[in-house]
Amino acid sequence: MRIALAATCIADTLFPGAPRATVRLLERLGHDVVFPRGQACCGQMHVNTGYLDEAVPVIRNHVETFAPAADGEWDAVVVPSGSCTGSIRHQQAMVCRRAGLDDLASTAEAVSAKTYELSELLVDVLGLRDVGAWFPHRVTYHPTCHSLRMLRVGDKPLQLLRAVTDIDLVELPEAESCCGFGGTFALKNADTSAAMLADKTANVRSTEAQVVTAGDYSCLMHIGGGLSRQRAGVGTMHLAEILASTREEPTPLPRTRTPEVAR
Amino acid sequence: MSAREDVLNRVRAALGGSGVGTTAAGKIGTTPGVVEVPRAYRAAGEHEPGSPEVLTQLVDRLEDYQAHVQVVSEDELPDAVAEVLGGAGSVVVPSGLEEAWLAPLPGDVVVHRDTHAGPDSPLGATDLDAIGAVLTAARVACSETGTIVLDGGPDQGRRAISLVPDVHLCVVRADQVVETIPEAVRILAAHPERPQTWISGPSATSDIELDRVEGVHGPRTLHVLLVT
Amino acid sequence: MSTFLGLPGLRRRVPDDGATAASAAEPWGAVPHPDEPLRWGESFPAAAKHTLKNEQLRKNLGHATRTIRGKRAAVVDEVPDWEALRDTGSAVKEQVMAQLPDLLAQLEENVTARGGVVHWARDAAEANRIVTEIAQAKGADEVVKVKSMATQEIGLNEHLADEGIAAIETDLAELIVQLADDMPSHILVPAIHRNRAEIRDIFLARMGDAPPDLSDVPRELAMAARAHLRRKFLSAKVAVSGANFGVADTGTLAVVESEGNGRMCLTLPETLVTVMGIEKLIPTYTDLEVFLQLLPRSSTGERMNPYTSLWTGVTPGDGPQEFHLVLLDNGRTDVLADEVGRSALHCIRCSACLNVCPVYERVGGHAYGSVYPGPIGAILTPQLTAASGGVSGADDVNASLPYASTLCGACYDVCPVKIDIPSILVDLRAREVDADRGKHKVDPWRAAMKAASWVMSDGGRFGLAGRAATLGHGLGGRDGVISKAPPPASAWTRDRDLPAPPDETFRQWMAEHEHGEQDGGER
Numbered sequence A: 001m002r003i004a005l006a007a008t009c010i011a012d013t014l015f016p017g018a019p020r021a022t023v024r025l026l027e028r029l030g031h032d033v034v035f036p037r038g039q040a041c042c043g044q045m046h047v048n049t050g051y052l053d054e055a056v057p058v059i060r061n062h063v064e065t066f067a068p069a070a071d072g073e074w075d076a077v078v079v080p081s082g083s084c085t086g087s088i089r090h091q092q093a094m095v096c097r098r099a100g101l102d103d104l105a106s107t108a109e110a111v112s113a114k115t116y117e118l119s120e121l122l123v124d125v126l127g128l129r130d131v132g133a134w135f136p137h138r139v140t141y142h143p144t145c146h147s148l149r150m151l152r153v154g155d156k157p158l159q160l161l162r163a164v165t166d167i168d169l170v171e172l173p174e175a176e177s178c179c180g181f182g183g184t185f186a187l188k189n190a191d192t193s194a195a196m197l198a199d200k201t202a203n204v205r206s207t208e209a210q211v212v213t214a215g216d217y218s219c220l221m222h223i224g225g226g227l228s229r230q231r232a233g234v235g236t237m238h239l240a241e242i243l244a245s246t247r248e249e250p251t252p253l254p255r256t257r258t259p260e261v262a263r
Numbered sequence B: 001m002s003a004r005e006d007v008l009n010r011v012r013a014a015l016g017g018s019g020v021g022t023t024a025a026g027k028i029g030t031t032p033g034v035v036e037v038p039r040a041y042r043a044a045g046e047h048e049p050g051s052p053e054v055l056t057q058l059v060d061r062l063e064d065y066q067a068h069v070q071v072v073s074e075d076e077l078p079d080a081v082a083e084v085l086g087g088a089g090s091v092v093v094p095s096g097l098e099e100a101w102l103a104p105l106p107g108d109v110v111v112h113r114d115t116h117a118g119p120d121s122p123l124g125a126t127d128l129d130a131i132g133a134v135l136t137a138a139r140v141a142c143s144e145t146g147t148i149v150l151d152g153g154p155d156q157g158r159r160a161i162s163l164v165p166d167v168h169l170c171v172v173r174a175d176q177v178v179e180t181i182p183e184a185v186r187i188l189a190a191h192p193e194r195p196q197t198w199i200s201g202p203s204a205t206s207d208i209e210l211d212r213v214e215g216v217h218g219p220r221t222l223h224v225l226l227v228t
Numbered sequence C: 001m002s003t004f005l006g007l008p009g010l011r012r013r014v015p016d017d018g019a020t021a022a023s024a025a026e027p028w029g030a031v032p033h034p035d036e037p038l039r040w041g042e043s044f045p046a047a048a049k050h051t052l053k054n055e056q057l058r059k060n061l062g063h064a065t066r067t068i069r070g071k072r073a074a075v076v077d078e079v080p081d082w083e084a085l086r087d088t089g090s091a092v093k094e095q096v097m098a099q100l101p102d103l104l105a106q107l108e109e110n111v112t113a114r115g116g117v118v119h120w121a122r123d124a125a126e127a128n129r130i131v132t133e134i135a136q137a138k139g140a141d142e143v144v145k146v147k148s149m150a151t152q153e154i155g156l157n158e159h160l161a162d163e164g165i166a167a168i169e170t171d172l173a174e175l176i177v178q179l180a181d182d183m184p185s186h187i188l189v190p191a192i193h194r195n196r197a198e199i200r201d202i203f204l205a206r207m208g209d210a211p212p213d214l215s216d217v218p219r220e221l222a223m224a225a226r227a228h229l230r231r232k233f234l235s236a237k238v239a240v241s242g243a244n245f246g247v248a249d250t251g252t253l254a255v256v257e258s259e260g261n262g263r264m265c266l267t268l269p270e271t272l273v274t275v276m277g278i279e280k281l282i283p284t285y286t287d288l289e290v291f292l293q294l295l296p297r298s299s300t301g302e303r304m305n306p307y308t309s310l311w312t313g314v315t316p317g318d319g320p321q322e323f324h325l326v327l328l329d330n331g332r333t334d335v336l337a338d339e340v341g342r343s344a345l346h347c348i349r350c351s352a353c354l355n356v357c358p359v360y361e362r363v364g365g366h367a368y369g370s371v372y373p374g375p376i377g378a379i380l381t382p383q384l385t386a387a388s389g390g391v392s393g394a395d396d397v398n399a400s401l402p403y404a405s406t407l408c409g410a411c412y413d414v415c416p417v418k419i420d421i422p423s424i425l426v427d428l429r430a431r432e433v434d435a436d437r438g439k440h441k442v443d444p445w446r447a448a449m450k451a452a453s454w455v456m457s458d459g460g461r462f463g464l465a466g467r468a469a470t471l472g473h474g475l476g477g478r479d480g481v482i483s484k485a486p487p488p489a490s491a492w493t494r495d496r497d498l499p500a501p502p503d504e505t506f507r508q509w510m511a512e513h514e515h516g517e518q519d520g521g522e523r
């Protein structure tokens, strides 16, 4: 398949490991991955903060960049993020219509019909469970809210993780509870966000996992930021980074802050 | 303009009506489209009213609510009534209740027959508060939710009598038991104007730390005799 | 706590009930009753900052919401056609809104035909006046009340108190809140923020006839309340209630409850006054078969609540012989006028959205500054108060409510009438932003969003920005993280580290990767 990658703005600039792993993984599985260079962002941050007018040019850029998928030039668009996929699927057309841009809204819908979050692409489109990955570490999985409730990915990511060789997958208590990120919520309601994060990191730490994984680097940035501040010694990795890991080319464990050694 | 007209005009304006002014915030809304109402839910259960499955479920649900349930035959009913009410001291019954149900009641239990006729009905709230128990029939019961409905028929009486006494003994006939709420509602719909009380176990509260406490203001004890 | 004490117009709500003067003089509650039940205190983030510090509150709430979430999930799971019921419930409510003028007229006609009197109230003041006049006409200096959100919303108890009429709340949790001179913090379990020990202390200090050796066992507490209220029920002349449903085609009203206090109020007094929001209608009697399945399982997590009362006008010889229905607007038509936001009026006040909300669970109900807290409050309160600011009021504290959510979507999942709360939140945020546009004030958020929009709407510009950011790679030092950033990112770094930018963006790597492929090199 020819698959176009929407890397997401946050991973492109802050967490390049996730889209890199997506490319490695899909190429290993025998697919062509293209990266349309016109892409920047899906517009989610603007929409969810209420700046719908400002979101329009961002969405237009995304839709026009990926329009060839709607015309069949690419077979699918893959996004290594549940929330960005959710925004593409459930918000872009609405924002265009609200701005009176009906044609753009239709194109957005056509593109979104070809757009898949990574676990959806692997399980639903490519029919895979075992992607031949090897990752000999203790891992816990946080289902992000948007993948869970907007996309309904269900346990697809877990099915993929369970098939990874030598992984020690442990269940996260209160897994489905939000980590408190919520985009600009973390800034506008910083205290509440921090209280939610404290519960999430406590649950992560209770699993004694080396790595907490998820399908979305925005939530991982939040959870990871908290774990790092606590010097918990638990790293964050995107689902793609674990699935891309093989015996030949293992993904190294992320660097973590650990408790300072008493002097 | 009257408040009635004003509110109705605001509603019309909110729904896009023209020439009726605006809402309080100065808005005129959009007209909603026609709404189709899907009705894919179960209109009836899997089992016939009064079938063994339905009766078993009703007993199970009622017991789950801490009600006391006994399954009796028609013949056994009067004795079962006497057994439950034997120590009640006094009991109030609706005017249309079967006389035969009370026959074996011990002589020291005072029976008040509530003839409800107008505002000077004999028993006031304070009188009822001094009565030990109430015995009524029912209109319909729903097994899935463990609910018994009284609709004020002559064998059920006015609402106050089944509310104030601390013990409620309710007689439900097997053929009155349906499985689902839609079945029950459609029976009740024959007389929607009658005041109804849907009862699912004794009164309860979960207001303190979500801890369920049975028996608050309504009768603290609910006995059900299910007649097969 | 002291933050709230500076508010003007605070009034005590406790009816004088023989409690000692000393204990009654000191307000118990964290939130003395405000003048505006739909707008009090500070903005959400500021209020949340205070409530989050209350460890006891968080413990009580965490325990209570976890319990009720579990119960709800269990009884919803056993209903095979739950989703079909939700679909019907949602569509019926949409239909009600579309036909509201006709259905209201129909309800009025049917209630009147059965001997009831229908009143209309444009706002809180009008509704309060109507109820007061009825109570005065009956010569009542005391009324018993069934828990009702509509009367909370209009501040009826305080209004009656000003007129010399004591309103006695008879729902256990409402009684606790009233005795504590507190505000409710949940629409179903108003005293959810109190634990048993606190409740015992409140009873001992404020309930004149509480047994002095009262323990904190819930059963004992409930029995103390039973004894306390019983004489009120038996002697009350006038009762005031809300309604869960008003059936247009029969004029029937429904109250769903657990304790039997509702039955007492709806049955024993001679006069009954019911205050109902105009959105509480359902078209037909048989529609009850849908809502009486959806509501109990969603709210208390029971298959059915212990008691549901249905009555139609006046029944000779049975129950109140005088019945008044007050139909209340109070901002509802402003909500109805909003194409997206109007579905907030579909709410049947089950409170399931509160119980699953991770924000509510941490901050509690008082942080929302309205009698409607939680997700439904975040969409309803700013819309109900639109005429006096609300969502479009730049400086209105209620404009902060639509941001009181991470948009995690848990509320939408459980809502029995499928209100898409996250989408409405986003729409209200957009309205708030749009309302601010005309105003010439410096708004750092708007400036940032505008700049970001320019950068993020072009791959070239975005690539350059990303490349520029890599220059900050060194900021992370040995650990590769930034622990202290200037505002506004300081809100982030107070509790979390921020990763330092990588030495290479993804698109830089991808360019090399693609180049390598063409050369037949590294894969």
Ligand code: SF4
Residues within 6 Å of the ligand: C298, C346, C347, C348, C349, C350, C351, C352, C353, C354, C376, C411, C414, C415, C416, C417, C418, C419
């Ligand atoms: S919005 Fe939905 S879930 Fe929340 S209280 Fe209303 S009906 Fe219940």
